[in-house]
Amino acid sequence: MTNRIEEEVIEQVRNNTDIVDVVSEYVQLTKRGRNYFGLCPFHGEQTPSFSVTQEKQIFHCFGCGAGGNVITFLMDIENLSFQDAVSKLGSRIGISIEESSSDHSEVKAPVSKEVSIMKKAHEFASDYFHHLLLHTEEGENALHYLEERGFSTEIIEKYKIGWSLPNWDALTTLLARKGMDLQEIEKTGLIIRKENELKYFDRFRGRIMFPVLDETGHVIAFSGRILEKSENEAKYLNSPESPIFQKSQVLYNLDKARLEIRKQRNVVVFEGFLDVIAASTAGISNGIATMGTALTSQHITKLNRLTSNVTLCYDGDKAGMEAAKRAAIALQAQNIQTEIAIIPDAMDPDDYIKNYGEEAFRTKIMEKPHSYLSFMMIVSKRDKNFNNENDTLQYIQEILEILSERNSSVERDLYIRQLSQETNVSEDAIYQHLRKLQGKKAKQVKSEPSIPQPTNQEMTKKKRTISADERAERMLLSHMLHNAQIIDIARNNAGDPCFIRDAYEAVYVRLTGFYEQYPDGDYQRFLEVLNDAQLRNIVMEAALSERDPEHETEEVMDCLRHIRKYRIEQQIERKLHEAKEAEKMADMTKALQLAQEAIQLKKSLATFE
Numbered sequence: 296m297t298n299r300i301e302e303e304v305i306e307q308v309r310n311n312t313d314i315v316d317v318v319s320e321y322v323q324l325t326k327r328g329r330n331y332f333g334l335c336p337f338h339g340e341q342t343p344s345f346s347v348t349q350e351k352q353i354f355h356c357f358g359c360g361a362g363g364n365v366i367t368f369l370m371d372i373e374n375l376s377f378q379d380a381v382s383k384l385g386s387r388i389g390i391s392i393e394e395s396s397s398d399h400s401e402v403k404a405p406v407s408k409e410v411s412i413m414k415k416a417h418e419f420a421s422d423y424f425h426h427l428l429l430h431t432e433e434g435e436n437a438l439h440y441l442e443e444r445g446f447s448t449e450i451i452e453k454y455k456i457g458w459s460l461p462n463w464d465a466l467t468t469l470l471a472r473k474g475m476d477l478q479e480i481e482k483t484g485l486i487i488r489k490e491n492e493l494k495y496f497d498r499f500r501g502r503i504m505f506p507v508l509d510e511t512g513h514v515i516a517f518s519g520r521i522l523e524k525s526e527n528e529a530k531y532l533n534s535p536e537s538p539i540f541q542k543s544q545v546l547y548n549l550d551k552a553r554l555e556i557r558k559q560r561n562v563v564v565f566e567g568f569l570d571v572i573a574a575s576t577a578g579i580s581n582g583i584a585t586m587g588t589a590l591t592s593q594h595i596t597k598l599n600r601l602t603s604n605v606t607l608c609y610d611g612d613k614a615g616m617e618a619a620k621r622a623a624i625a626l627q628a629q630n631i632q633t634e635i636a637i638i639p640d641a642m643d644p645d646d647y648i649k650n651y652g653e654e655a656f657r658t659k660i661m662e663k664p665h666s667y668l669s670f671m672m673i674v675s676k677r678d679k680n681f682n683n684e685n686d687t688l689q690y691i692q693e694i695l696e697i698l699s700e701r702n703s704s705v706e707r708d709l710y711i712r713q714l715s716q717e718t719n720v721s722e723d724a725i726y727q728h729l730r731k732l733q734g735k736k737a738k739q740v741k742s743e744p745s746i747p748q749p750t751n752q753e754m755t756k757k758k759r760t761i762s763a764d765e766r767a768e769r770m771l772l773s774h775m776l777h778n779a780q781i782i783d784i785a786r787n788n789a790g791d792p793c794f795i796r797d798a799y800e801a802v803y804v805r806l807t808g809f810y811e812q813y814p815d816g817d818y819q820r821f822l823e824v825l826n827d828a829q830l831r832n833i834v835m836e837a838a839l840s841e842r843d844p845e846h847e848t849e850e851v852m853d854c855l856r857h858i859r860k861y862r863i864e865q866q867i868e869r870k871l872h873e874a875k876e877a878e879k880m881a882d883m884t885k886a887l888q889l890a891q892e893a894i895q896l897k898k899s900l901a902t903f904e
Contacts, residue, residue: 300381300392302813305366308385309819314352314365317384320553321372322600334600336372337361339593341629353819355835362835363822370823371831373511377823409479413539416480417506417514419473420466424457424504424517434458437503437522445576445649453551454505454572459519461501484535485517502532505568507540507586510597512550516540516586518568533587543591546598547571547584553601555581561604563636563661564590564622566615570608570644577653579661582608590622595629604632606664611638611647613677620674623667634664637673668710671697676717687718691725699732767857768799772837774851775803776818777844779810781851788855795861802830802837860900867896 315331318324324331324347335345335356344358355362361371369380382392428434428441429451437458441451450456459466467486471477477495481488486495502519509515516534524530534540547568556562558581565571565584574582585594598605605626609619619635626633638647638660648656665673675693679686691714698707711729715722761769771794774781782803785793794800802825809821818838825831843850870893877886 300378304385304390304392305381305820305823308381308388308390309352309364309366311388311390312365312384313349314354314368315347315349317365317387318347318354318368320557323602334596335359335361336600339596353835353839355839360832360836361828362839363831364819367822367831371828377826409482410539412476412479413483413537414513414515416470416475416485417483417516417539419470419475420485420517421455421457421504421506421514423466423469424459424506425455426457427460428456428458428503433460440522441503446572447576450572450576453575455514457504457506459497459499459502459504463496463500466497466499467495483516483537483539498534499532507534507545507547507568508550509539509545510549510553515545518586542586542588544593544597545586546594547586549583549597552581552583556583556601560602561606562598562602563606563608564598565644566609566618567643567645573645573648574608574656574661577648577656577661579657589618590625592625595625595631599629599631603630604634606634606636606661608636608638608644608661610641610643612641615641615643616674616677620671623670627667633667635667635670636660636664637670668694668697668701668706672710672713681718687720690714691718691720691728695725695729695732699729699736764795764857764861767854767861768794768796769837769840770842770850771854771858772799772802772806772833773840773842774847774854775806776821776834776838777842778847779814781847782807782810784848784851785855788852795858798830798833801827802833805830863896863900867893870896 315324318331318333322333322336322345324333325343326332329348329350331347331349332343333345333347334340334343335358337356338359338361340358345354345356345361347354353362353364354368363371366377366380366384369375369383370377373380373383375383385392428438429448434457438451441456446456467477470480470486477486480486481495484498487498488495499517499519502521505518505520506514507516507518516537516539518534519532521528521530521532536542548571552562561581563574563579563582565574565582568584568586571582571584583598585591607619607622607626609615609622615638623633623635638644642650644656644660647660651659672694675690679690681687681690694710694714698710701707707729711722711725714720714725771781771785775785792800793803805825806821809816809824813820818834822831822834825834870889874886874889874893877883877889
């Protein structure tokens with residue numbers, strides 16, 4: 296028995312929530328015509344095929360088939376139950392959700408038991424560590440250390456910073472008492488199994504604990520900082536990769552920064568999570584960080600869904616500058632506008648704020664970033680001596696390689712003038728070298744085999760090719776979704792089962808039950824009670840199919856004829872196959888009987904002509 300939200304409240308939440316506003320918090324949308332388009336958050340892609348229709352308040356991806364309304368979008372993107380999704384949307388518009396008892400199925404999207412246990416253990420551990428830091432004597436030293444480092448109570452609570460006891464098995468014991476599967480939890484590295492024993496101990500002991508959350512706000516890992524210096528222990532200890540934590544995909548603080556990223560149309564990427572926390576004290580609330588890895592293609596895809604403007608703020612030392620260079624090149628390759636905020640004196644953002652203050656960081660660093668080309672010139676100049684001819688030529692070559700890929704004549708003039716001033720090489724000579732470089736690249740492009748590239752429109756509209764029989768199933772389902780009475784027509788004319796494919800039949804069975812419970816329900820409400828994303832995709836594809844309501848009966852009967860004909864053709868194929876098998880077994884009587892049955896079935900096909 297679960298709690299059910301009243302139908303009137305569901306309708307009120309749905310009708311008073313704009314799907315464009317909600318989806319925009321997760322996907323960077325661009326309006327084209329009457330619809331909005333962006334990169335699909337449910338599968339990786341380079342060309343936008345994800346569409347949001349404000350008029351109908353639905354979304355649909357032409358690439359993977361995902362689709363639904365604002366409630367199902369939130370269910371899928373954050374893995375929420377229907378009830379939780381409605382409650383979250385209700386809170387956005389000031390609607391209090393009251394629940395009534397019902398056995399109505401409101402199940403979360405499929406999540407493995409293993410993942411569920413792991414996340415539950417991490418949430419418990421995070422609450423436990425946080426409590427130890429703020430409310431126990433054992434956490435007083437760690438709390439005092441953080442306060443001396445400038446961590447306010449507000450920051451500690453916002454990022455749920457905690458403290459792990461120095462005991463070997465404090466957390467392990469508590470997890471066991473709660474009946475959690477230690478063998479599953481060990482896979483995350485939160486606890487460690489002793490060699491050759493069935494005993495476990497805590498990975499994090501005597502450390503300040505920084506939880507790592509996924510983009511939906513669930514704790515999936517930790518980074519623990521040692522309180523006292525030790526030659527035998529690393530300053531930071533991080534969770535290993537696990538089924539719930541992959542460094543190549545996780546962006547620290549994305550769950551908290553998403554709204555601000557959308558609002559500012561910009562995201563600040565830091566190297567470490569402490570930089571994010573420090574920057575937040577200076578009013579930088581759109582900051583995120585990678586977790587000990589370079590900026591990956593998965594990271595860039597996530598950022599590109601939210602904004603096309605990125606500011607990099609890495610450490611100011613040589614390693615940090617090189618890392619920023621690699622990240623900037625990767626972002627530029629995806630046509631993302633990139634600026635770089637440079638920290639002077641080889642400092643990191645955290646150190647700069649401690650030394651010069653929050654206002655200086657905000658006004659002198661974050662509000663005065665370098666353009667991509669300006670930054671690349673700074674990096675290229677390092678360790679070069681312009682009194683050395685080879686260094687000068689190499690510097691000019693490196694910058695012209697970048698300029699040759701850019702179309703702005705203003706940009707070319709600006710940076711060629713700067714190159715000339717820095718190297719004492721005339722602007723004419725640099726321009727001449729640029730033209731030669733561009734000509735060489737043009738010849739290379741011509742010599743390469745031409746591969747036709749699909750246009751954005753072609754990519755957007757590309758759909759999976761389906762057979763005639765599946766088109767008939769989709770059209771039949773479409774009519775059922777818009778008119779419950781079609782189900783009775785199908786029952787009387789299609790036979791049992793009504794559909795050919797198991798997935799369509801599964802939707803049909805659920806739709807029949809849905810109409811019994813919700814006689815006036817529509818396909819959007821039906822989407823909300825389906826807990827299977829694949830079935831929701833089938834429903835959306837069918838609901839969006841073109842149909843002719845004025846000739847509904849004719850279209851439905853035509854679909855049913857196609858389905859019956861397909862079934863007979865399958866029977867013929869099956870009987871002919873069985874006849875051949877009978878011949879191989881020398882059972883000529885059975886082979887003849889099957890052949891005759893196949894002939895009779897073929898004759899019956901004439902009625903479909």
